[in-house]
Amino acid sequence: MIDVVYFAWVRERIGVPREQIDTTAATVMDLVTELTAREDRYALAFSDLDSLRVAVDQELVDFDAPLVGVREVAFFPPMTGG
Amino acid sequence: MIDVVYFAWVRERIGVPREQIDTTAATVMDLVTELTAREDRYALAFSDLDSLRVAVDQELVDFDAPLVGVREVAFFPPMTGG
Amino acid sequence: MRVSVQSQDFDLATALHGFGTAKNTGATVTFTGLVRDDTGQLDYMEIEHYPGMCENAILKIAQDAEQRWGLTDCLVIHRYGKLNVGAQIMMVATAGRHRVDAFDAATFLMDYLKSRAPFWKKEVSLGGASSEWVSAKDSDETALKRW
């Protein structure tokens, strides 16, 4: 089980801010593929990975990052702080 | 008659902050030459023109600036504001 | 060094009380970001944030800046939630020996906060006519490359 959190328009497309996903995905990319196959709202949210960023356990990573031992994965658009 | 003012170490070398000079110098450079010939303290103050700046009527100018109609000439080292 | 991620407003003067008072501080720079209304149509801005990651990301950026420019002090405050036009969004303050240190560190902090701190801005127009997530600018990403 892994906590998956969403922010901004990713959260709006998925429809929830946070959920627990039962997965054996080895990498972030595997998880994306798994969710995309599951439901249209995921397919919509993950349709353009160039416009997405991902953090595992609150650290920015690439989509090929491993999920071994990870508790929390976050998907969101490019940040617009400041 | 022209008001001549001095600042910082130029003022210290000349010994006064301001004086009236009776001169017919056509340019700043002519005035410098005239003063330099007059007394050692001027010669000392004006010995290195590269380390001096000049303003006529409170505008920075070059040493070849004309003195026609000028009321005030100021000599000082490079500025160190801020 | 102090980092705060908060919903409530801040006061520049209060935030700077006792800031950069080390004897070797020669320059302090502050930056304040405000909700700007270019069109006269903006009602408010909503800032979403990733609790926990925000604080950690900003702390890391601030520590980098302190070390790189030998800062004598550093402060970052960033708000989240609903912010009206003219409201303060965030501030950074840097204190260093020379003006270049303080300026460069503040610019660096801003460039990083823009693109690396997990905040997202949504603009809501008057009467709720539209509501749009602010897009990240390519120029912001480019700005990071100089550091």
Place this chain on the structure above:
Amino acid sequence: MRVSVQSQDFDLATALHGFGTAKNTGATVTFTGLVRDDTGQLDYMEIEHYPGMCENAILKIAQDAEQRWGLTDCLVIHRYGKLNVGAQIMMVATAGRHRVDAFDAATFLMDYLKSRAPFWKKEVSLGGASSEWVSAKDSDETALKRW
């Protein structure tokens, strides 16, 4: 826009009261210069100035900055006279639409004030052991060339 050349101290918060409140202001930057003591030997700094020319030179520089970066507000305060270690020497504040405008304008103002506003700094060491005019730095002159 406001320019002040004064002997008395200033308070950043008071100086910024009502500053940059136009709706199209998105960013404000402040810079404060302080008397720094690197060696532990500095007693105080004496700043000499050219009355009249100071105000005019700063006004002109500030007007240039306002126009060039489309500033929504601009403030310069510069002190003269005897200033103790840690004292505030001067400040600039700039308000603009974007952060780059405010940052660049503030940096420009500082670069120009350093080398083009008629102030001269003298450092007096503890016990009056020595007293020396601060030399202009080549790097300050070079800094002007980028604008």
